Amino acid sequence: MKNVYDILQERGFIEQVTHEEEIRNLLGKESVTFYIGFDPTADSLHAGHFLQMMAMAHMQRAGHRPIVLIGAGTAMIGDPSGKTEMRKMLTVEEIRRNSEKLKKQFSRLIDFENGRAIMANNVDWLMDLKYIPFLREIGRHFSVNRMLTAECYKGRLEKGLSFLEFNYMIMQSYDFLELYRKYNCKLQMGGNDQWSNIIGGVDLIRRVENASVYGLTFTLLTTSEGKKMGKTETGTIWLDAEKTPPYDFYQYWRNVDDRDVEKCLALLTFLPMEEVKRLAALEGAEINKAKEILAYEITKLVHGEEEAKKADAAAKALFADGTDLNGVPSTEIPGFEFEKGIHILDLLMQVGLASSKSDGRRLIQQGGLYIEDERVNDIDLIIYKKDFHDGQLMLRKGKKVYHLLKLV
Structure with a gap:
């Protein structure tokens, strides 16, 4: 069987490692327990987390044992990595509720049966x-001078770094020590913004337990222009x-830049690399076929095959004759609200196609809004009940963002 280190490297996951040859040899000769931490600062994981979940799944398929560490404790402090300001402090109840929701999402890709994870x-x-x-x-094992040179703190020194956040590296390092003692966990993995924290844990275990453990970071999910993927207007x-409907999720990946197709196929699907290269x-126009496969495969992994098929069919129908609208994002609005009419800018905000009136006004002035394939040019347009056909009205933002209004 191919060494999983080579699989991760070939697919573009690996950014930095503490001891490359030792890690590769270790993964090739024994079943390794490893961990990745996820702080429950929101009630859902996002596209950036999905890359790390995929890496865990590759590792588990190769016979290694993942530990998904929910960081309810560290979330009470807040990770300063990559942040210019202190994170919002969450309540204990918010953290507990978020933790419960995250657990369910991991089960899509990670098998927790019989102690496999x-x-x-x-x-x-x-x-x-x-x-x-x-x-x-x-605490005695950490040098303040050295900590202040770490990337996760360096960017914060000008604006101010609280003593609360300064403890984060020590807490995460202690997590690694605890997992080493409890489960013989020998490898910590994470996003490349966690490099300083991971090194802290490796060094702590060497000092306290006189043992060799390792660290590995993944590339961050960015576009060819260097922007973080998984963010939209x-x-x-x-x-x-519930936060991102399967159709919207599918459409995001269907519309990635041509230059990002190979990276996304390699990192976010299980398609063989020969197929990734071919696509x-x-x-x-042929590259659109590759994007459809990319969107379908990722949606299937996250939301299941049935939702992926519905999203795929809905997207294709819209580009064809618009007949099958199952899966397209929609909003139900009571018919009586349209008796006196609703201003187009208010309507755009209500259904989430504009974040503000000025945002909606800009969209119309730039020619980016359509109603039933007719471009909207009037920023004072009023929509009435009579404008609906069979109780439905289709809005389109740009070329590919559709939203169906339904009268109830």
Whole structure:
């Protein structure tokens, strides 16, 4: 069997490693317990997390054991990595509720049956730590001078770094130590913005336990222009169907830039690399076929095959004759609201096609809004009940963002 390290490398996951040859040899000769941490700062995972979930799934398929670490304890502090300002403080109840929702999303890709994977929560050991004993046992191994040179802190020093956040690296390092002691966890993985924190854990275990453990970071999910993927004008692409409907999720991946197709196919699907290369080599209009496969495969992994088929059929129908609208985002509005008419800018905000009136006005002035394939040029247009056909009215933003209004 091919070494999973080579699989991750070939598909473009790996960004940095602490000891490349040692990690590769370890993954080739034994079943390794590894972990990735996810702080429950929201009630859903997003597209960036999905890349890490895929890496975990590749590792598990190769016989290694994942630990999904829900960071309910570290979420009470807030990770300063990549942030210019302090994160919003969540309540204990918000963190608990978010943690429960995240657990369900992992089961799509990770098999937790018969101990094949572990779901842990660092609140179990962080909340009961005694401050003075913790400083004496763990804190003494961390150099403040060295911590201040870490990327996760360096960018914050000008605006101010709170002592609360300064503890984050020590907490995450302690997580690794705890998981090593409890499960013989030898490898921590995470996004490349976690490099400093991961090194902290590797170094702590070497000092405290005199043991060799390892760290590996993944490339961040970015476009060819260097922007984070998974963000749109209307917000984040979530894995929760209630926050980002399956059709919208499908459409996001269907509309990625041509230059990003190969990267997304390699990182976010299980298609063999020969097929990834073949699809990425398509040119002109043919590349759209590759994008349809990309969107279908990712939607199937996140939302299931049935939802992927519905989204795929709805998208194709819209580009054909518009007959099958099952799966297209829609909003039901009471018919009486249209008796006196609704201003187009208010309507755009109500259904989420514009974030504000000025945003809607700009959309219309730039020629980007259509009603039933007719371009809207009037920023003071009023929509009445008589404008609906069979109780439905289709809005389109740009070329591919559709929204169906339904009278109830």
